[in-house]
Amino acid sequence: MTIKTFYFNPYRECTYVADNGQGKCFIVDPGMYGPNEEQRMADYLQKNNLQPIAILITHTHIDHICGLDFFRQHYPSLPVFGMNYDMKLPHYLFSENTAKSEEYCKDNIDEKDKSSKRKYEDNIFTLNQFTSPSVILTPGHKEDCVCYYFEEDKILFSGDTLFQESVGRTDLEGGDTGTLLQSLHLLMELPDDTTVYPGHAYPTSIGHEKEYNPFL
Numbered sequence: 654m655t656i657k658t659f660y661f662n663p664y665r666e667c668t669y670v671a672d673n674g675q676g677k678c679f680i681v682d683p684g685m686y687g688p689n690e691e692q693r694m695a696d697y698l699q700k701n702n703l704q705p706i707a708i709l710i711t712h713t714h715i716d717h718i719c720g721l722d723f724f725r726q727h728y729p730s731l732p733v734f735g736m737n738y739d740m741k742l743p744h745y746l747f748s749e750n751t752a753k754s755e756e757y758c759k760d761n762i763d764e765k766d767k768s769s770k771r772k773y774e775d776n777i778f779t780l781n782q783f784t785s786p787s788v789i790l791t792p793g794h795k796e797d798c799v800c801y802y803f804e805e806d807k808i809l810f811s812g813d814t815l816f817q818e819s820v821g822r823t824d825l826e827g828g829d830t831g832t833l834l835q836s837l838h839l840l841m842e843l844p845d846d847t848t849v850y851p852g853h854a855y856p857t858s859i860g861h862e863k864e865y866n867p868f869l
């Protein structure tokens with residue numbers, strides 16, 4: 654998996670395009686704001702001949718989802734994954750836009766495969782043509798925060814839960830410092846050589862954070 658980082662919108666939010674080397678990609682937190690940034694995304698996809706197969710949302714702060722409209726317009730059937738707003742449905746489905754994502758999930762969630770010893774086995778779903786990610790529930794910065802862990806690729810998309818030597822703010826609505834610290838400790842159970850792609854600033858690793866993150 655190769656990962657392209659865009660810094661979008663006035664918050665310099667990280668939008669990631671992860672590409673499987675075979676023309677398919679998924680997008681984490683599309684944050685394009687305005688026609689110029691939308692064009693940059695469109696150009697990138699076109700030049701690299703990439704077909705998006707899904708969108709993964711780490712949480713619903715505006716800087717992480719303001720590019721959703723672009724994808725809805727140009728790829729109306731694209732499934733969108735994330736925490737459901739009201740947390741009533743299966744806990745990692747995001748059905749905010751259409752029934753499509755729900756449908757997609759139902760077809761693809763491998764709920765019966767408990768043979769694996771993966772720690773997050775209950776929350777694994779399938780992204781066609783990629784390795785299967787686990788969704789790790791990490792409330793604290795906001796109630797609906799999740800991280801996406803690709804065990805085989807040793808990659809974590811951490812949203813605004815974990816930053817390089819920092820964590821997301823907890824003073825906005827739905828934020829809670831104690832909860833965030835619990836989530837942070839949960840992430841520290843991942844292998845040290847997991848590369849972390851956060852919602853702002855620069856990539857890091859679990860090992861680096863164990864040593865240098867002042868919130869631990």
Ligand SMILES: [Zn+2]
Nearest residue numbers: 712714794813
């Ligand atoms: Zn946020």
